Amino acid sequence: MTEFKMPEIELKNVGLVYEGKEPVEALRDISLKIGAGESYSFIGPSGCGKSSLLFLISGLIRPTRGKVLIKGKPIKKPREDCALILQDYGLLPWKNVWQNTVLGLQIRKVSPAAQKKIAFPILEELGLDNFLNLYPNQLSGGQRQRVAIARALALKPDIFLLDEPLSALDALTRENLQELILKIWLERKITFLLVTHNIEEAVFLGQKIVVFTPGPGRILSVLPNPEAGEPGYRYSTKFHRLSNKIRNILEDSYLVP
Ligand SMILES: Nc1ncnc2c1ncn2[C@@H]1O[C@H](COP(=O)(O)OP(=O)(O)O)[C@@H](O)[C@H]1O
Ligand SMILES: [Mg+2]
Numbered sequence: 189m190t191e192f193k194m195p196e197i198e199l200k201n202v203g204l205v206y207e208g209k210e211p212v213e214a215l216r217d218i219s220l221k222i223g224a225g226e227s228y229s230f231i232g233p234s235g236c237g238k239s240s241l242l243f244l245i246s247g248l249i250r251p252t253r254g255k256v257l258i259k260g261k262p263i264k265k266p267r268e269d270c271a272l273i274l275q276d277y278g279l280l281p282w283k284n285v286w287q288n289t290v291l292g293l294q295i296r297k298v299s300p301a302a303q304k305k306i307a308f309p310i311l312e313e314l315g316l317d318n319f320l321n322l323y324p325n326q327l328s329g330g331q332r333q334r335v336a337i338a339r340a341l342a343l344k345p346d347i348f349l350l351d352e353p354l355s356a357l358d359a360l361t362r363e364n365l366q367e368l369i370l371k372i373w374l375e376r377k378i379t380f381l382l383v384t385h386n387i388e389e390a391v392f393l394g395q396k397i398v399v400f401t402p403g404p405g406r407i408l409s410v411l412p413n414p415e416a417g418e419p420g421y422r423y424s425t426k427f428h429r430l431s432n433k434i435r436n437i438l439e440d441s442y443l444v445p
Contacts (some may be wrong), residue, residue: 192337195261197222197245197347197379206420213404214240218254219378220407222399224346227373227380227416229390230436232400232408238383241405245338246272258347270347271340275355277332279324281337285311288335290292292301292343300329310338314368330361334368341372348373352384366392374417387431388436390423397430399437409437 197220204215222228230238243249244256247266254406256263258270280289289311290303298306299378311317316332324332332355340348349412350369354362366389384390390397395416399409412431413422 191436194225197381198255198257198260198265199241199244199254199326201254202244202251202256204244213432214253215244216404216406218405218407222379222381225377227393228382229394229397230381230383230400231385231387231390231397231438232405233402234385235403236400237405238400239351242272242351242381242383246270246340246349248272267347268343268441269345269383270349271293271343271345272349273333273336273340273351273353273393276353277324277329277336279332279335281324284321284323285316285327288324289338289342290337291307291318292315296343296422307338307342310341314338315382328361329357330365333357333365337369337372341376347379348381352383352385352394353438355385362386362389369393370417387434388427390434392416397434399434401441401442408441 199218201212202215202218206212206220207213225302232238237336240249240363244251247263247270254269258267272295280291283291286307289307292304308317311320314337316334316338318333318393319331327335354365355365357365380393381388383392391413393416395409395413398407398415399411400406401408411430411434415424421427
């Protein structure tokens with residue numbers, strides 16, 4: 189049985205200040221409860237603390253105030269079951285597609301036979317099985333990001349954090365990868381948190397959409413979006429209405445002194 193328990197993420201009055209000569213308050217009083225297998229999009233202006241929030245949930249940094257709980261327990265260090273995908277792919281340039289994909293499995297001392305069994309179907313699913321011997325500099329941006337996603341999926345994460353993963357891609361590649369990310373979420377029901385600048389992307393992928401104020405980031409609004417993932421949603425009136433609503437909320441937030 190490969191069943192694993194789904195986590196629940198809870199943020200309780202979380203505040204984050206980066207200490208230094210001039211301290212920066214990145215997040216203020218964030219409270220949020222995320223159910224296992226849900227997908228959330230986070231959207232807000234640059235510098236409002238979106239990346240910081242993902243780093244807090246991944247356990248890479250600790251909150252200054254409040255608590256970050258995973259499955260009810262305060263997070264003390266990065267969890268192995270939490271995948272974090274960044275915009276710059278994070279691939280090792282001297283390793284090919286296959287080697288990059290199995291990197292995490294190697295670190296976990298998974299046998300080469302088991303590596304093949306786990307990684308190959310994922311590479312097939314992501315349309316990378318014909319590129320196993322290519323190096324990152326021989327791949328397009330979209331292919332690179334798919335390798336990064338394959339590497340993360342090989343470790344069977346229960347939480348998938350994506351920080352503007354598609355920002356560097358052209359519009360069509362971007363939509364293509366949005367579809368792929370949606371498929372991954374629908375099939376695996378991993379808890380998904382996506383940070384994006386792009387309103388349509390947030391609406392396409394998030395069952396709930398969290399809108400942030402300009403920094404220090406506070407939650408301005410949490411919008412339900414239960415239709416996310418339904419076929420044809422991108423072309424529906426509901427989709428466009430919600431996108432416009434978010435656009436208005438974001439525009440108004442800039443006007444607040
Ligand atoms: N390591 C750091 N040290 C000091 N300030 C930081 C650090 N990382 C981010 N910040 C600041 O915290 C705020 C939030 O940053 P970030 O989480 O990257 O926002 P976003 O991802 O929404 O653009 C910004 O003002 C940023 O300059
Ligand atoms: Mg960021």
